[in-house]
Amino acid sequence: MKSTFFVLIISLLIACGGGEKTNVSEDKSDTVVQEYGAQSGAEDIEELGFELLRTDSLGEIKLGTPMTSLLQWFGEPQEKSEAQIWGADEQLHQTIKYTALGLEFDMVSDGDSSMTVNMITATAGCTLKTAKGIGLGSTHDEVKAAYKKYISESASDEITLIAGSIYGGIVFGFEDKKVKSIFYGAGTE
Numbered sequence: 001m002k003s004t005f006f007v008l009i010i011s012l013l014i015a016c017g018g019g020e021k022t023n024v025s026e027d028k029s030d031t032v033v034q035e036y037g038a039q040s041g042a043e044d045i046e047e048l049g050f051e052l053l054r055t056d057s058l059g060e061i062k063l064g065t066p067m068t069s070l071l072q073w074f075g076e077p078q079e080k081s082e083a084q085i086w087g088a089d090e091q092l093h094q095t096i097k098y099t100a101l102g103l104e105f106d107m108v109s110d111g112d113s114s115m116t117v118n119m120i121t122a123t124a125g126c127t128l129k130t131a132k133g134i135g136l137g138s139t140h141d142e143v144k145a146a147y148k149k150y151i152s153e154s155a156s157d158e159i160t161l162i163a164g165s166i167y168g169g170i171v172f173g174f175e176d177k178k179v180k181s182i183f184y185g186a187g188t189e
Contacts (some may be wrong), residue, residue, distance in 0.1 A: 043052065048150050049164020053184065059128035063184060067107055067115040074098050093118065102126030106185065119129055119185030130182065140177045
């Protein structure tokens, strides 16, 4: 059902945009790639998003960081959900929250190994910065400059800026043109 919906949405985007690439710079190293109506651009931005998730971090925290590291750095979390197997990936998930630090993690395990960071959400109280020096309070322009190679202009606006794609990347939430939240991971499957 989800894949049928996804195919329908992509088809509509291509049909509405005429399938043409728009606003793609000659200089590929500093390109702001736009997904809208550009099938190859969408593939490129998704790959860039996955690359970003492999290389970027929030402080020392990357996706795949083991639970033991979080416990060493921050101690026991203030909140933990029940661990549940998600039908989408057939893996065991647990949400842990360090409320005072403004950090929330989706932890994941295949059942045979220890839990690792699958998604990161930073909100009020978080003082950590991304590998490119962006943190809560950074401006919209600072984020665009730091992540310009990864920005999906068609999926971004003044309140949400996506570095990569919703399938894998960093989502910056804004209020009054300042970063209010940072999310690492996949916003959808």
